[in-house]
Every structure is written in C-alpha cells, then in structure tokens.
Amino acid sequence: MTATTQNIDWDGICSELSELELIRDRNQLTKLSQDYYHFSPILQPLLQDKIADLVVRPVNETEVLKVAKICVQHQIPLTVRGAGTGNYGQCVPLEGGIVLDLSKMNKINWIKPGLTSVEPGVKLAAFDKQSREQGWELRMVPSTYRTATIGGFIGGGSGGIGSINYGQLRDRGNLQAVRVVTMEDEPRVLELRGDDVQKVNHAYGTNGIITGLEIPLAPAYPWAELIVTFDDFMSSARFGQALGNSDGIIKKLICICASPIPSYFAAFREVIPEGKHCALLIIAEPSLEPFQDLVRQFNGEICYQKSAQEANKGTTVIEYTWNHTTLHARSADPSLTYLQALFPPDPDFKLLEHFYHHFGDEVMLHLEFLRTQGQMLPAALQVVRFTSEERLNEIIRYHEDNGVLIFNPHTYILEDGGMKTINVEQLEFKKQVDPHGLLNPGKMKAWFEH
C-alpha cells in the first residue's frame, strides 16, 4: 500500500473481481512483489519494502481485460509479473496497487516449423521440453529458463543461451508478434506484428499487458554440455572467440569465467582444478569432433562432458552461466555483486587484457559471447567485489571511458539500465495505450519526465 493506493476500496475491488484468483495474504503479497534485485546492494534498500495491495492471477485474456478496466476506473497502478526472476526490480510495484501475475496463462497455442504462438505465462523450459519433440526450441533463453516465463523474458530480459547464434531479443526477427491489452478507458486488445513489436519489447510492462506472443524458434540439436579449462585467462578468452567465429562448429553457449570464479561453483568443485580459468559450453553433438580439434589448438583441457541425453537431467552448465554465475558467486560471498557490459570490436583483445589486469580480483571477468549485428562480441557480467556505491560508479565510469558499454544493473529505471536514451516509440505507445500512466509506474523515465 502506498499514498496512491490507500484510499482505494480494496474490498470493493475484490468483490468486483471475485470470479478471479485473488491473493491478499501479506506473506504472499510480499513474495509476489519481489524479484532478484537483491543482487544489487544499491537496489536492495530502495525496493525492499515495496508491496502490492492485491495480486490477481488471471487465466485468460478476458480476465486480463476485466482487471485492466477496473484499474482504469479506480486509477489503480498495475504491475505485470511473470515469474519474478528479473534482476532490477522490473516487476516490483513501486506504487503498490495490483500485481497481475500471468503465470497461469500458460497455454501453448501452436507450434509450427520455426514459429510458435504462446500465452505469456508459459515457462521457457516447459516450452522447450514440448517443442523439442517436434525438432524445435526457443532461439534463446535466460539462465533462469526453468522458472522464467516467456512474457517476462520479453518484458524484462535481453538474451542468453542461444544469443551466440541469434543475437538478442531486441534484434529484428526474434519476436514475431504480440497481443497487448491496453489500459485505455475502454481497454482493448491490439496485435502488433513485425517491427511494431518494438513498441512493447523490453518495456518492463509499462505500456501494455502482453497476453499472447508469436516467437520464432530454432532447430533443436542434440546439445552436449562441456567444461574446458585453461592455464591462463587470455587463452580461455581467445578460445571462446575462436569457437564463436568457427562457422562450421554448432554451439549455443560460450561462457568464459576467469579464476577464481570457478571456485564458487560448488557442483563443479571436484571437476575444475583450482586456479584454472574455464569455458562453460554447449556444443551440438555432431560438432564435437571438430570442437576437440579446436580445444587442442588452444591447449584446453576438457574436464567435464555430458551428452545431450544426460544433459536433460540433473546439473546443467546453463545454471552456472549468465547471471547464474553471479548467483553462485554471491552464495559463496554475499559481498559480491556484478556489472553488465559489452566490449567493443577488439579482435586482439588488447582492451580485454587491459581490464583483466587493471582491476584484478575486484572485477572478475566473466564473458558471454554473443552476436550483435552479425558480429561476434564478448558481453561481460563481471563479478564485482562491492565496497561502496561511489567505488562502483568509479568502476562503471572507467569502463565507459575506455569504450566499454555498461548496461547498469543497479537501477530499476528502464532507460538507465539500457541504452540511456529515451525510446520515443515506446513513449508514444504508452501515451496511447496507458494515458493514465497506471502500468508499472515509476519505471519509464521518459514518461514521468514528459
């Protein structure tokens, strides 16, 4: 409850919505108002006591329209929630009100070769399990794929395992169409196709409630999981780069962790020798043979290998990559936090090498190779030893001054975490579909500054 929502007659609202699943239990409200923002010592104090007044769990679009209508009538803030695995408080209801939990809208409408139509609450792993039977899978998933929803990935995610092939979610072609429920006086369903999807893509649910998505699919290979170790970090980075640029070797994940990061991986402690730098990899089984030649060329050591068949069960390397790397580091040492960066084209890795030495163990290098505009580049989710906000900002500034793009994970403001510029298209769309500014208020800077 906030100043905005304290005068609302919640009992009245609940009886208007009595046919829907409603949650008012305080513990549940607390839980369903949170995500993983606690990875950031900056966001932690800012968001910890934000809480919804009511959680509604619709099961179909008609119910969503109903909630939207009531929110407009009563001027209630509405924040959409998928699985709440975001890292920047994306789904935290800053002004209270209703959290619309879409996890029960989890129907797969159809799967065709290369394309699917789903409801937003479908979990990524559950989807892949089903679509792989037809030879297809999602082009990219975050490392939270077991729990995260497709709608939440589009609403608040960026890319992940698979981005080495298809780039990121924002790249043209990685989201085919969306259905959006508006918060106009008379809420409607709009269909956005093609480039128009960018109006709501990665908008933190600030300008429409996504109730359906058409998502392009990738062909499913039998994927093997491997860990390769190296004596020195630069060799591991160069190996990652060479693998990424090996057009004849099919891969889905190239994650490079500088020592001592691997020492935080409890499950692999017996596997990865102390002091080694490692590559966590997913390789198509038919490519394993040429892959081994590449490993030899870079003097790597394969210390772990799981066949595609085994990889479906138990430990998966996926859950040690992307932001799961940070999670394991923080489990071992809660004073650690992270950054998100994109290194500029630098084939000789001069800049990378500089950064590797410059900060030492204060900023431990964790690279995720991905494709951006046809080019393979290393993104980084550096594990950072946190001392103070000032020092963190100093580290960020040093990166930016050296041409490394930082996607700051220590802000819940849409623009500040991303491109740092106002997205006119998303702002204009918000003016149209959410004229009262009720959707996830406080997140889109362009809106509250306009």
Added chain:
Amino acid sequence: MTATTQNIDWDGICSELSELELIRDRNQLTKLSQDYYHFSPILQPLLQDKIADLVVRPVNETEVLKVAKICVQHQIPLTVRGAGTGNYGQCVPLEGGIVLDLSKMNKINWIKPGLTSVEPGVKLAAFDKQSREQGWELRMVPSTYRTATIGGFIGGGSGGIGSINYGQLRDRGNLQAVRVVTMEDEPRVLELRGDDVQKVNHAYGTNGIITGLEIPLAPAYPWAELIVTFDDFMSSARFGQALGNSDGIIKKLICICASPIPSYFAAFREVIPEGKHCALLIIAEPSLEPFQDLVRQFNGEICYQKSAQEANKGTTVIEYTWNHTTLHARSADPSLTYLQALFPPDPDFKLLEHFYHHFGDEVMLHLEFLRTQGQMLPAALQVVRFTSEERLNEIIRYHEDNGVLIFNPHTYILEDGGMKTINVEQLEFKKQVDPHGLLNPGKMKAWFEH
C-alpha cells in the same frame, strides 16, 4: 591418349578390369574428359583436346582399389571425376590415362541428426531430397547442386548456397571424415577424421580417391525464394549486408546482381524491371515477416516470391546465383567471362563503391555474401567483358593492388586458383599416398616443382 599413355596395352588393361563398367567410345571419352572450363577463354584452348584413354565406372570401394592397383602397376595416370561440373578443368585428364567416374558410387549409408555418411557419387540435390524428410539438409551446396556430386564438391568446390551461415567447405567442421583409397604400391583405404581431412579437402583428387564421406548437416527450414529489386546498386549491396547481419532473420542465400546482369536472366525477364539491380534470396518462411520490414527499410521492391512448397518445382533462384550467374550471362553473350573475389572488411562499402564505378560495365558486380571466420563478407563473381588475356590480368592486378583477394578461375593449377601458397600438408600427404604422382597429374604445382 598422350605421350605418357601411348605405350600402355589398353586392351590388356580392359581385360584385367573386365568385371567393371568400362567406356572406350571416343565420343563418351571426350565428354567424360571435360568440365565447364570453357567459362574461361584462357583455359579453353589449353584443355580442349585433353582426353582420357579409358573411363572406368566402379560401383564400390573394392572396385576402386582394383583400379588403383592396376594404375600403379602400369603407371597409368588416374583422374577422378564426379559429375564434371568444375569450372577450372579440375577433372580434365591432362596426361590422359584413366578417368575414374564415381557417379555410380552413390549410396547414402546413413543420416543421423546433423551428420550423414555417404559415398562420393551421391548427387547433392538427390541427397537433400531424401534427408529433408528427416529434417536435415546439406549445410551448403553449389548452384550446380542438381547434377554435382558430394565427392566432387569436396574435391573441387568451395562453398555456395548456405555459406552465409556455415562459411566454406574448408572451414573446420564442415567436413567430418573421409575414406581415401591410396595409390601406393599396395593401395589401401585410409580414414581421415577431424582436422586431418584437410589433407584431401579441395585437393582436386591429386592425393587420394575419396570413397566415403561424413558430412555435417544443417537443419532444414521451409525455404522461400525471393527477388527484391533496387533503383541503385549501392542500396542493393547495403541491403544484402544488412540482411546478412540480421541475426534474427534466417536466410540461406544473399546474391546481389548489378544491372545489367539481371537482363541476362531469361526466366525472370518479365519479373525484374529493366535497369534495376536485384537481390536473389532464400529466406526461411517463418522469417518472412521481419524480412519484409528490412526490405521496406531499404526501399526494395519484392518482385518475385515462391513459397517453400513451390520452390521444389520448376525454376529456382539458386540456378541464377553463384556461377550460374556467369552461365546465364555467357548464354546471352559468349564474350563474357568472370572473376572470383573476396572483398576485405569494409563496413561502409567505400571500396565496393569504388569498384562499382571504376570498371563500369566491363566488370559487372555480382556479390555473394558469405561468412568467413565469423564475419559476413561479400564474395564476388564479377561478370567480365573479355577483350584480351592482358587486360584480364590488368583487371586482376587492379583488384589485388586494392586489397581485394582474387581466386583466379582462369587456371587449372590448384595453388594458383586458391591461396597461391603451397599447401605443405597436402603435398606431404601426396608424397605418402601417391608416390608415383599418378593422381590427376599436372594440377598440384607443389608436386611437380618439388
């Protein structure tokens, strides 16, 4: 018959090989000693009267071993032939002797997800027809895919439709393993796997007779064929580049033809308006929607579209791309010939634009985008108005002086057409497996100069 082979007792040889299919008919011998070298006015006079003494058509590896043994015993030159669609006289028997036609060794041993084992005589199109039923297809094919064989593609080809995704045949991972019959005193079968395949990959059959191949496969999409036209050439080139770099749009072919090349395409004369520059494209059907957005962005005009289902029948854009572009140009005007080039990284296309204007219609630009070491670059098969050998060499030199790599198609010498350096690995392998230098003599410079 040549000086080398005139003392051979061909009747005796034939009776030793009487269980095999043998061809001695002069017309047939002439036909089976030729390929498409006539695209080059330089090669035409050099190769036109080269002819085999005997063509042998084995049906299995045992028969190949038998022929190899006899060739060694009698010191008979042996030149392997697939379908004879090479462009540089690769399979023309410079010293006569036996042409070993492998077109009857055309068994598909097995097709697994992402990998197949085949005999060398399997035709590329025939293979794809069968493997697509299982959801897989060859990673890349030449535009001669209807007639060319897999063994011939590995022996004498380089890449083609699909290279935009997987690079070229020489790239690690695009050829998994080969079986090779040697020409040692006691011919053997060797298996080469992994990087070792490079010993015989693109060696014009000079150092082993490939009798089996393991080839990695690509997932088969429903592929649509399209032609997009542009008012100016640079827009068409930039469109091709942007499409190549659109990681979220799945494609298999990006061929750009400067005007007046499209006017040579009889089948598309009604379709492509006079004076336009065009892009011949293969796009995955689920990517057509974002593709259309890209076309709009570059002010292109889709003038032809064939669905995946229709694309299996009748005219295919494939047969207007790669070196088929040259073929159609030469049908219209036999004084035309061609070059093969790779432009260096040049994101703004300053160099390309220079070349477009510099030579005018003497060197008409035909680009084929492909991936090399992870990077998308334009290869070119320029259509060249031939006047003299001197002028042709001048044109070549001008390209090379400006940093454009030329793969000269006007030579039958292995090294001169390719990297222009001696391939030590292939030479060493030839010393081992063909100590008498009987395999396709006169093609490997490193051998006859060593």
